Amino acid sequence: MKKTYIFVAALLISAVSLSSCSDKGYSSSSAVQETTAAETTAAETAAAETTAGSTTEQVTAPQQEVGYEGMEAVYADSVNEGEYDIDVDSSSTMFKITACKLKVADGAMTARLTMSGNGYGYLFLGTGEDAEKAEETEFIPAEEEGDVVAFTVPVEALDKEIDCAAFSKKKEQWYDRKLVFRADSLPKGVIAGAEDVTPESLKLSDGEYTIDVSLEGGSGKASVQSPAKLTVESGQAYAEIIWSSNKYDYMVVDGEKILPTSTEEFSVFDIPVASLSGRMAVSADTTAMSTPHEISYTLIFDPDSIK
Incomplete structure (x- = not known):
């Protein structure tokens, strides 16, 4: 009888111990599965930050809107030749452009994008899916500028959403972006045919x-x-x-x-x-x-x- 009590007590202690571990998610098989799933989800949606030396990203981070309502594309033949500083909207805070120089010559436009860090190795004008299928010769390589990089890209039009994929050196993965080169940030008179409305043209006296x-x-x-x-x-x-x-x-x-x-x-x-x-x-x-x-x-x- 004494042995029976000891055996029953041992069973009870074992059951309590298992219940306690299960509550804490240590040894229960279902808890292990839940933890693994959570770890997998966390890995898939790991947050991203851009530094001078590296770039990691949150794959599921929402994209920001770029451009403005009612914008109309402005092509090279409507822009006076020259070099201008221009603002660029980026759909991702992880793809931060600190400066951009627009060059207009021979009926075409190019832009040199200076980034906030050096975490990207290539750009591709198109989606990440397209980049995966493209030849490496179609990639735009990064140009080293000290602790940051720059990319020189062709610009089809201003005030138009442009698909762009950026290759993260650390993640070895393409990330989709949308860019808009803002015509309204150019100096007055650069867009051909755009007339300024002034007090004189409106016949406003002082x-x-x-x-x-x-x-x-x-x-x-x-x-x-x-x-x-x-x-x-x-x-x-x-x-x-x-x-x-x-x-x-x-x-x-x-x-x-x-x-x-x-x-x-x-x-x-x-x-x-x-x-x-x-x-x-x-x-x-x-x-x-x-x-x-x-x-x-x-x-x-x-x-x-x-x-």
């Missing part, structure tokens, strides 16, 4: 007016007040841009750094406006983050709303 203005770019959280005050002095138009916060400490307009006139409740700027029609590329430096960041935006003015 004085104060209002004009509707909207904002695109950034995270989409920022906005500007509309209508904005429009001042015409000696034939030059100036717009008072009032941001939705007081965290902007300067703007860059046509290469000129402009300081705010007030930052009490909102950041307020008086900026020159070369054309009162269409889209105007600007930058604004925000101090709302842990470190200041200069962010690209687009202001859209409506000349028909001038009062």
Whole structure:
């Protein structure tokens, strides 16, 4: 009888021990399967970060929208020959372009993209699936520039979504991207046939007016007040841009750094406006983050709303 008690007690201790292990996911076969599945999922969706030396990615990371609603493709024959700095929208934060130089010559356009790191070895104009089937001679190799790389790519058109695949050296895998080379970031007069709308063309005398203005770019959280005050002095138009916060400490307009006139409740700027029609590329430096960041935006003015 004593032996029976000991045997039953041992069975009970064993059952409790197994139950405890199963709850913690240590030895239960189902728990092992769940852990393995979780580890597999984590590996498949491992987060990505780009550094000066490497690039890893989250394969399932959502793509960002590029371009803007209603944009129309601008081809080389509509762009004056020359070299220009141009903004480029990228559908992935892991494919960060820090600078781009557009070259227009002999009826064709090319762009030199300078990246934020050196984690990519090749680009391919097309999808990653297409790149897998392509010959290596069709790949665009990285050009070393110190701790970063650059790529020189043909540009079919501005203001048009372009498929691009980037090859991660660390992952040895192609990642799909979409790029848009922004025509509205080029200097005035570069796009042939694009006429500026000025106070003179609108027959506006010196004085104060209002004009509707909207904002695109950034995270989409920022906005500007509309209508904005429009001042015409000696034939030059100036717009008072009032941001939705007081965290902007300067703007860059046509290469000129402009300081705010007030930052009490909102950041307020008086900026020159070369054309009162269409889209105007600007930058604004925000101090709302842990470190200041200069962010690209687009202001859209409506000349028909001038009062």
